[in-house]
Amino acid sequence: MSTPCYKNSKQPFEKRIKDLLSRMTLEEKLGQLNQIYRGHENPLPPEFAGQVRKGEVGSFIWGYAQPELRNQIQRIAVEETRLGIPIIFGNDIIHGARTIFPIAPALACSFDPELFERAQSIAAKEARAAGIEWVFAPMCDLARDIRWGRVAETCGEDPFLSSLCNAAQVRGFQGKDPSSNKNLAACLKHYVGYSCPRGGRDYSDTEITEWTLRNSHLPSFHAAIDAGALTVMSSFNAIGGVPAVANRHTLTEILRDEWKFKGFVVSDWNAVKETVSWGYAKDDADAARLSICAGNDMDMLSTSYCRTIAKQVKDGLLPVAVVNEAVRRVLRVKFMVGLFEKPYADESAYESAILRPEHIEFARDCVTKSTVLLKNDGVLPISKKVRKIALIGPFGDDQSEMLGCWQGFGETKDAVTLAQGLKVKFGSKISLTVVKGCSVQTQPRMKTLQDGSTVVDESAGKDDDAVNLSEAVRAAKAADLVIMAVGEPRGITGEGGSRATLTITGRQQELFDAVAACGKPVVTVVFSGRPLSIPAVIEKSSAVLFAWQPGIQAGNGLSDLLSGDVAPSARLSISVPYEVGQVPLYYNHYVTGRRTGGVYRDGVPTAARFWFGYGLTYTKFEYSDIKIVSGKKGKPAEAVATIRNKGRRKGVETVQLYIRQLACNEAARPMQELRGFKRVALKPGESVKVRFPLGGDVLGYVDCKGRTCVDKGDFHVWITPHARCGEALVYVHK
Numbered sequence: 159m160s161t162p163c164y165k166n167s168k169q170p171f172e173k174r175i176k177d178l179l180s181r182m183t184l185e186e187k188l189g190q191l192n193q194i195y196r197g198h199e200n201p202l203p204p205e206f207a208g209q210v211r212k213g214e215v216g217s218f219i220w221g222y223a224q225p226e227l228r229n230q231i232q233r234i235a236v237e238e239t240r241l242g243i244p245i246i247f248g249n250d251i252i253h254g255a256r257t258i259f260p261i262a263p264a265l266a267c268s269f270d271p272e273l274f275e276r277a278q279s280i281a282a283k284e285a286r287a288a289g290i291e292w293v294f295a296p297m298c299d300l301a302r303d304i305r306w307g308r309v310a311e312t313c314g315e316d317p318f319l320s321s322l323c324n325a326a327q328v329r330g331f332q333g334k335d336p337s338s339n340k341n342l343a344a345c346l347k348h349y350v351g352y353s354c355p356r357g358g359r360d361y362s363d364t365e366i367t368e369w370t371l372r373n374s375h376l377p378s379f380h381a382a383i384d385a386g387a388l389t390v391m392s393s394f395n396a397i398g399g400v401p402a403v404a405n406r407h408t409l410t411e412i413l414r415d416e417w418k419f420k421g422f423v424v425s426d427w428n429a430v431k432e433t434v435s436w437g438y439a440k441d442d443a444d445a446a447r448l449s450i451c452a453g454n455d456m457d458m459l460s461t462s463y464c465r466t467i468a469k470q471v472k473d474g475l476l477p478v479a480v481v482n483e484a485v486r487r488v489l490r491v492k493f494m495v496g497l498f499e500k501p502y503a504d505e506s507a508y509e510s511a512i513l514r515p516e517h518i519e520f521a522r523d524c525v526t527k528s529t530v531l532l533k534n535d536g537v538l539p540i541s542k543k544v545r546k547i548a549l550i551g552p553f554g555d556d557q558s559e560m561l562g563c564w565q566g567f568g569e570t571k572d573a574v575t576l577a578q579g580l581k582v583k584f585g586s587k588i589s590l591t592v593v594k595g596c597s598v599q600t601q602p603r604m605k606t607l608q609d610g611s612t613v614v615d616e617s618a619g620k621d622d623d624a625v626n627l628s629e630a631v632r633a634a635k636a637a638d639l640v641i642m643a644v645g646e647p648r649g650i651t652g653e654g655g656s657r658a659t660l661t662i663t664g665r666q667q668e669l670f671d672a673v674a675a676c677g678k679p680v681v682t683v684v685f686s687g688r689p690l691s692i693p694a695v696i697e698k699s700s701a702v703l704f705a706w707q708p709g710i711q712a713g714n715g716l717s718d719l720l721s722g723d724v725a726p727s728a729r730l731s732i733s734v735p736y737e738v739g740q741v742p743l744y745y746n747h748y749v750t751g752r753r754t755g756g757v758y759r760d761g762v763p764t765a766a767r768f769w770f771g772y773g774l775t776y777t778k779f780e781y782s783d784i785k786i787v788s789g790k791k792g793k794p795a796e797a798v799a800t801i802r803n804k805g806r807r808k809g810v811e812t813v814q815l816y817i818r819q820l821a822c823n824e825a826a827r828p829m830q831e832l833r834g835f836k837r838v839a840l841k842p843g844e845s846v847k848v849r850f851p852l853g854g855d856v857l858g859y860v861d862c863k864g865r866t867c868v869d870k871g872d873f874h875v876w877i878t879p880h881a882r883c884g885e886a887l888v889y890v891h892k
């Protein structure tokens with residue numbers, strides 16, 4: 159018997175897909191659209207092995223670095239099913255597989271997309287060796303409301319920066335050839351609008367106009383599609399009442415028709431079925447039909463597709479062509495990641511692929527480039543005169559907290575804490591006292607009243623969350639310098655991690671106040687998945703480093719910065735408010751005709767405490783000669799500036815270009831929009847001229863039909879160290 163065309167690696171993919179599709183039964187097709195999650199029982203339970211054998215499973219969510227078990231399952235699919243179609247194994251490898259890097263908004267603070275690319279290429283190598291050929295990343299959602307815990311997975315609040323970072327992540331994951339054993343398929347999520355839930359409550363609905371969708375939320379997805387992303391995940395939310403998983407406008411009209419996306423869309427966890435809870439679909443069958451017809455190809459976990467679609471096709475309610483197209487897209491990706499040629503993972507590759515010295519070194523580099531120096535009265539870098547340091551706070555020596563909201567295959571034991579990092583950095587030169595002081599407890603104890611209602615029990619929590627103020631105060635008093643390691647625990651960030659307050663949790667504020675009252679200089683290092691509103695902590699600190707969730711090299715990278723061996727260079731990817739009541743707060747909002755006087759009636763400023771793009775280093779830069787020069791020989795005009803390092807240390811400045819179109823008849827444009835940046839490294843006294851061409855890509859917007867438009871007329875242009883800073887130049891685009 160001759161080899162069927164779909165098994166012939168010499169034939170083009172599309173021909174093989176056509177051949178394979180023509181051989182498949184409807185049930186086998188639906189199996190390809192079914193993704194399941196299963197534990198790692200070894201040996202596999204018979205009923206489950208039977209499900210794979212019948213071809214009912216197209217994909218696994220596979221959270222384990224166990225290639226041999228994965229291969230056992232794959233062997234059933236490849237050797238025991240009628241057609242031998244391999245399964246695709248996907249997992250949440252978000253900011254590292256085993257080598258855990260800083261979280262995405264932290265890496266975005268580097269303003270260095272290549273850093274992202276390299277981090278994700280390392281993650282790809284480690285994940286492939288674990289038996290994964292598909293990752294549910296990058297997250298292209300735009301940070302909008304920091305009460306929403308999943309800002310910890312975004313690349314920040316700016317569409318331009320986010321677009322560059324997400325495209326870079328796709329290149330990092332997929333490389334030039336996603337079928338190589340170093341690369342894998344990326345999945346852009348969550349498509350789309352998931353990041354604007356009401357009140358910051360995860361999974362809530364969103365109202366986003368077409369204009370805002372086009373100009374704020376879609377650009378980063380579009381850029382990542384253009385970078386070649388093979389898959390997309392539709393989101394949990396409804397947009398204007400229509401669940402994203404069943405939203406034909408976004409899934410088909412925009413994604414396929416406009417952007418020409420050829421890969422497949424997987425739903426988010428159980429989201430197909432949840433269209434019933436939304437009150438959109440009547441029942442499971444309705445949910446499946448509406449979702450697949452809208453353009454959602456694979457069903458993550460709800461099993462609605464495999465249980466209901468066959469009957470609907472047979473009853474003439476759903477054209478088989480819709481199913482065929484969804485299957486074609488899934489098979490295409492399976493071919494592209496090389497599964498038909500190499501269905502099995504190398505069972506001996508994992509140990510030598512992970513935590514390689516160059517991965518660890520790079521993770522350390524990432525920490526130094528993504529930690530933002532928010533304040534420094536001169537106490538940093540730590541002076542040679544300092545002999546005694548007290549490191550106080552629950553984040554100072556907690557390995558687990560360093561890993562962040564997703565940890566892939568990361569292990570607590572791999573993490574270097576700040577206490578460990580400082581010991582290695584300073585050795586016997588400094589005497590280091592480490593005091594935890596309190597726990598990071600977050601959950602208020604609840605009590606039930608007689609009428610059955612539940613309220614916060616103010617007296618609980620305090621007893622078993624003992625705060626050791628006296629030990630902390632004693633250590634602070636005996637020290638030359640205090641480092642406070644405070645923040646929010648990783649367990650309340652990420653998915654489901656919505657917060658109504660944005661303070662440091664538990665009794666950390668009490669601890670901080672007691673220590674700050676000792677009168678010693680305090681350097682505060684904040685560990686968090688999102689910006690926090692901690693104005694009092696900032697005021698009372700001599701210096702503040704915002705470390706996010708830094709990953710396994712936390713302590714080493716932070717010690718590099720504190721000691722001055724490396725100068726900070728990161729800039730905020732998300733604005734930091736004074737108070738939670740200001741949220742949602744982002745720099746690129748619209749301008750109204752009314753002034754609010756800059757303060758709320760209760761005295762809180764309306765501005766951010768630190769705007770997007772802000773960050774200090776150990777030297778100072780001067781901007782001069784900022785002007786627009788007209789373009790010659792048909793070239794666009796340029797915004798130019800001279801940047802000089804006027805301090806005594808070398809440093810890296812991130813020069814930022816913002817624009818505002820003053821009159822746009824399509825719809826108003828934001829107060830400022832980042833449209834360019836350049837990182838320049840300068841020695842003391844050195845200067846450089848920075849140029850930004852003002853071409854259509856810089857000045858344009860996307861109209862509601864998806865067309866890129868560039869209008870003639872007046873623009874404000876800024877070359878500046880961060881948003882809301884410096885004088886605007888006026889540029890007339892002719």
Ligand code: BGC
Nearest residue numbers: 219250294347348426427653
């Ligand atoms: C999350 C996704 C994730 C998926 C699979 C969902 O609950 O929203 O981001 O990729 O689970 O783990």
